[in-house]
Structures are given as C-alpha cells and as structure tokens.
Amino acid sequence: MISVPKTGRAADGVLDALEAEAIWAIREAVAGFNRPVILYSIGKDSTVLLHLAAKAFQPSPIPLPVLHIDTTWKFREMIDFREKTAARLQLDLRVHTNPAGLAAGVNPFDHGSDEYTRIMKTMALRQALDEGGYDIALGGARRDEERSRAKERMFSLRGPGHVWDPSGQRPEFWTTVNTVLTPGQTMRAFPLSNWTELDVWRYIRRENLDVVPLYFTDERPTVLRQGKPVVVDDERFIFEPGEKAVMRRVRFRTLGCYPLSAAEESEALTVDDIIAELATSTTSERAGRLIDGEGASSMERKKLEGYF
C-alpha cells in the first residue's frame, strides 16, 4: 500500500485539457441536436458546467434553456443562489415541479427516499423533458461519483421513456458523436465525465467561481440521521420524538434535497481549505447522500428508470 499525494502535478495543464474536452462536448451537444437543454442542479458541478457553457459560446449568451427540477425540498440557500445565477448569466431558466406529486404532498419524510425520489425527481425530470420536447439534456455528472456512472458514455443514449440500457450503449470514438436519434430516443451528455471532485474544486478556484455557501463550514442546526448530521433547513422538518436540533460546525460535500443530504463536520472555510481536505479524504462524495444508502446498485436502478 502506498500513499499518494492527490495534489495533481501539472495541475493547470490537466484542467486545460478537461476544459477543452468539456467545451467540445457542450458545443457538439448544442450544434448537433435540435432542442438542447442544460439540467441545472445548483451544485458545484452544475456551476462549473454553466461556466463552461458560457465560455463555449462567448461573446454570445448561453444559447439554450436551463432546466431545474425543483422538488420544493432544496435548501433555501440553493434557491437564492439559483435566482442570483440566473440573473447574472441572463439564463433562460425553466423550473419544473411534478404537479401530481406536489398536489399529493409527496415528501421525503412520509414517503421514503426511494418513492420520493421516483416521483419528485425521476418522474418530474421525464415530464419536463417530454413537455419541452428536448432531444438532448446536458448534465454535470462525473464518472468518479459512483460505480454505474463510471460505466457511462459522455454522450449517453436513452430509449423511449428515457430508460438507460447499460449493456447496449452506443460506441463512442474520438471526437465523433453519432447524433442520429430514432423516434422516442433522446440523448444525455455529460461534459464533465472525466473530471474528479478535486478537479472541480481546483477549477472553481482557478476561475474564481461563486458556489452555494453550504459548501463552506458554518454553525448549522442539525440532527443525526443514520449517524450523519442532517441540517434542519426549515419548519417542515419532522423530528423524531424527543429530538432537538443541535448546532454543529458542518459543511456539505454534495447538495440535494435537504432532508436527504448529510453534512460532515469540517473546518473548511474557503475553497483552499476544501481542496486541502479532499486531498487527504478517504471517503467518496456520495457517502453524504442518504438516497444511495439502500444498496450499492440503487443509483444504477434509478438510472435505468430515467434518473439523471
């Protein structure tokens, strides 16, 4: 066993190469298809993706709509950040919530993370993509996030109903993308496929990008769930009997719906601190998502149904 410093030698050169590859993919997705859309989740990867999309088409504004699937359970600071970003980049922002789920009051406390995710995220995404008639959706997913993502192409085909067929993926060669879609097929593109979590943060530092403040440590009201601190973001939080919020110094490595996102105790106050922390971290980013806890393959199963 050897210990490797994950500092990234020749770091800027690697970031340049990753940036060039991502811009190539974004341009190909926009120019090679009819109705492209960016899926925006407000997190750090989405922040980088939007920044790259702006770079890809400058001096023009981003020439495609940006879609946020709002489960209504995102952190308030995320929604603030979304509005600020949309104004700053003059985004054509479209927000979609599953109306049936909203009417039925589907929430992560009463319905369980699996059912909640299926209705408020997967179904909502499928509705929004169908309604918009989008033939390609760009997302900020990376291959180092999770094992089934490591298997996915940069341009990843979806069959009718947005399903992913992992054993029948389209071959992908050089810088040539097969843009032919037969009826019912759509494409997903992941320009950040080859980035690592550390690359994302080093790029955020290099490009001086703003991110949601939740990534930095602060005193936050928390309760423990599955042994991990969960932040109580608003009055809808349902406490266990006798449970009370406790202030802890925590930050988030990954952001999602607040009842399903575990924070971690940290002293990282700046991007530099985060990079230093990650260089010695031994856990994966997704360890903080309570949503994945049901089994090693739960992400794969969600993706088969059309989850991003």
Added chain:
Amino acid sequence: MSSLLLRVVLCGAVDDGKSTLLGRLLFETDSVASDEVVASLRASATSGSRAEPGTLDFSLLVDGLESEREQGITIDVAHRHLWLPSGRRAILADSPGHEQYTRNMAVASSTANVAVLVVDASRGVREQTLRHATVCTLMGVSSLIVAVNKLDAVADPSRVFADIRNELFGRLQSLANPGGAALPPATITFIALSGLRGDNVVSPSDALPAGDAPTLLAALESAALAQEAAHAAEHEARQARPAGAVDLPTLRLPVQTVIRSGQTRRLAGHIARGSIAVGESISVWPSGTNATVIALGSPEDATWAMAGSSVSVELDREIDVGRGDIIIAATDTDLPVSLAHLATLVWLDPDPLDTANSYVLRVGPLEVPARVENVRFVLDLLTGDQLSGHPLTVNDIGLVEVTCDRPILLDSYTTGHDTGGFVLVNRLTGRTVAAGMSLRPLQRESDVTRHTFTIDREARERLNGIRSGVMWLTGLPGSGKSTIADELERRLFERGIRCYVLDGDAVRQTLSEDLGFTPADRAENVRRVARTAQLMMDAGLIVIVSLVSPFRADRDLAREMFADSDFLEVFVDTPLETCIERDPKGLYARAAASSSQTQMTGVGQGYEPPLEPDIHLDGRAPIRDSVDALLAAISRRP
C-alpha cells in the same frame, strides 16, 4: 494529439484477470474511496464471487453494473482515475474481454495513449489476446504494456514468462497491419505479475521473474512522464517560433458551430491537428476561401492555440462557412479530398455490412451519406491471412473502399485520429455500425473523368432569369398535391418561368415501372425522383415534385442531395377522413374493398408527416391561397 491526460486502456481475453488487476492497482494506490471498498467487501460475501470469504474481491471494485457483478464478467468499459506516485493522474478504461463486447474494447482504445494487454500465464496467447492487440495497434496506441498475469499459479514462472514474451513479441512485430493503416506501438514493455497476490503490480516482488519494468505502476508512471515531456516539447517549440514564421501546413480545425454576436462571427471548434495563430492566413475546406485570423478565443483571448484546444476564431472577412467545414492552413494545397477512400473497418453491429445500403459517415462534425462498395479482404486474426470474398460481420476487421455522396477531406489515420477516424451509422436503427480508419483517398476513374462542361447551372439560370430549385410536395393520397402542383405550374408558366411537375403517378408508369410499394421500393422510388429532380434543377428549371413519399427517412435522404436553399419541403396537410372522402382516383375505395393486406398509405402503411417542413399547407384551404404561399416562398429564396 498530445494532452496532459494520460488515458490507459486495460484489455485482454476474458478471465485473464483484468478487473482483479485494476482493482488491486486502484486499491494499493489509494485511488478508491473507503466506503466503496466497504461496499465491495460486503458484495464479496454475498455475490457469486470466487474470492475467499472475508477477503476483498478486487474485481468487484470495478465491475459497476449489477448484471456484471451477478455474472462475474465485464460488459462495458469502466472509467477510473488512478493516482500515480508522482501525483499525476491517469484515466483507466477497463474493457471487457468477451468477444461479443469487442466493440466496447475498441471504444476504450480509440482515445488511449497506453494499452495494458493482460495475458493469463496459465493459458497463454489466445485469439482474443491477438484481437485486442490488433485493435490497439489499429487505433494507434503509442505504448503497449503486456502484463503477463497469474504467474503465481504456474510451475515454472521464468520459463512461462519467457515463452509468452517470445511468442507475443514475434506476433506483435508481424501483427497483421492491413495496408499500413497503423503504426506499431513505439514502445512495448513486458511485465511479470500477479494481480491476485499483488506481485509487481504496485510493489516489486522477488517471487516472480524480472520484466522490462519493476512494476505495472512504474511502467504507467514512465508513460505519463514521456507524455508530459512530449507535450512540453511541443508547447515550447510552438512558443519559440518567431512571429510570422510559416507553420507546417498541418492545421485541421473542424468547425462545430458558428457563434454570432452583434456584428462579429466566430467559428468554434476543437483543433484536431497543428496550431493556429492570430495573423495567420487560413483557408476553409471545401469552399477554398482564404482569410486571416484577427482574433482567437482559447477560450479566453489568446495569440495562438494548439491541437487539443477548444477555440473560437474570428476572421478578417465574412466568408461562407458552416458546421462540418474544416479550417486549414492557406499554404495547404495537397488535401486528401476524394469521393472514395481506402480504410480499415472494425465492424461493430450484429447486422453484417450491406454493400447496397447508404450509411451516414461521420468525421467529427462532418456528415455525409456513404456506401461501402468493396470489401478488399477480411482479416483472419489467428493466422494473419487476408480472406477475400468474405462478408464483414460483427467484430471483423477488414480493408474496404468507402464511397461518399460528395468528396470529403479524410486524413490518413496515422496523421490524425480526429480527422482520419470515422464512424458509419445505420440511419434507420441509429446504431453506430462501424469504426473506420482511413489509409488514403482513392482516385476513381469514374470520378475524375467526369467532364466539366462550359455551360453550367449558373449560366442557364442567368439565361432563364430565375434561380432553379426543387419544391417537394408530400402528403397522403388525395391530399391535393397534384391539384396544387398543376395550378402552381400554370401560374409560373404564365410568368414565363420554366418549370416541370414530376408527378408520382407518371413516374410510377415510367421511371419506376419496375418498382412496387414495399418500404424498400418506396425508398428507391424517392431516390430516383430526387436524382431526376437534381438533373432538371441543373438544367435550370423550377421542379415541382408531387409524391406521397410517406417515410421521413426517404425524404431526408432526398433533401440531403440538395443544398438547403435549393430544396423546399412542402407538407400538404389534409386529414385522412377528408382524403378518403375526396378519393379522386378511387384508391381508398379499392383498398377498403380488397380483403388482402394493402400497402396503401394511410390504410395499410403509415404516413410520417414532416416534423419541420419548409412550408406547411392546409389541404382544405382554397387552392389559390396555397399556390400564393408557394409562389411567395419561391421569390423569398436568397
């Protein structure tokens, strides 16, 4: 193309231990998170793993799909990041060993700089070993590391290692390399190791014979170093070049898209070869127009940029350029442009090559209909024999002649992967059926001897006083196409404009008298009508095509034969009930009366309405209004 991202493909026959070796490599370099290790340990205990209970099955760290873990095999490529001791990073693509998944292995090797070919010492060199070695060579992998694995399980490791080394080294030297399509790897390194025990993977071991590098990790580290050095040298050479010096004419910048902002236009793309600088003279293929670069975004303002950069280029003048065009050096006059190209093809699709079929050929953003007209030979991977008269089926590698509908610029693959490698797509299934690597353009007798006549279309258009073109009316039988075509022709004729109606019924009795109404025959009918319309347009006429042409793919094929501004698709949109009611030729009545299966559009076969017709007519509107709309569209053309 040099880049600082080292890309490694891990390949070899099934069960030779690739996933276990990769898992070991990731684990021992601390490249895998602890919660993933825990999850894999849990899976080791419950799945069909062959590892001892309580020990870690390294293969489970990388086989990411449920079906893969259940079956204990790798189906598709997994991309993992490996941290090298120097702090450099490599992207490792673990590829499947099964023959049926060769296409996925080919994908992983197409962008790899380094291949690690795993050979099971107890089984020796197998057909799939040679197949993978051949694919790696064809795809242009520059450095090959042969990992002779499972040496802990053989009686005499030194002798077995030496035997495999000798056999494979000989094979690699003479490795079938059809027609010089590829250069053999610049370096070949043999390593004796055991993925299961970890010998010579990350830490050297005395238990096994010494290879060309102490460990697999050390071999990867030196490949990364070599790549970094090459990249730095290229960069320095470019930087040291005096301003105004003429670059070797190697530039290839395929245009992905044109960015417009106010008065400025920027051509955006990814530099495939060479470099580009502000002040340089460039030319655009195919138009041949020259211009000078006045600004360069890479993506921020820059004075020059090299291969591997995504750039946007502003020119000193407005020239005609669009997606799929290629920016080249103005000094570059010897371009590999031709209708036909000789290429090595790796066939990926379960359906074999159909030499009569028109596929979509793609090189980067460039797209053109193409046929594979001749298979010169298919390679026998075991013997290296070149088999002629053999069909090209899944996982076959062959040498072929590809003929495009118009001349294209296709580099030889050895000079540029991004502009010399192409894919073929079946337009009906949407599947990528083959990956091709060009050797050279072919000059065909029939192509080059086509006489250039003095009087051309432009001259005829000047004489006629109007730009010729094609109006393609599609719609259900009885929708009113012929009536509208007739009235349109009359109105044009009144104005002294030369025109002609190509009517479906007339064509069926003459040009296509041998064809029936199956989807294949309909496709051929559409092709013939389009070709005829093309000739008539060239003769200077306004051609009005009136044809049911029910299938979108057929109409798209017709449209592709024309420039955008020469072809207007007109959808005569009339509800089926109205058509049945009108039934001017009694066709619907006859179809309804016939007891057998009918091929009548709207009854037995479907009609696929155009998604984005240039003109959408309501078939129930007065004829005069429809014709007015068409006349307006004709005069609106550029």
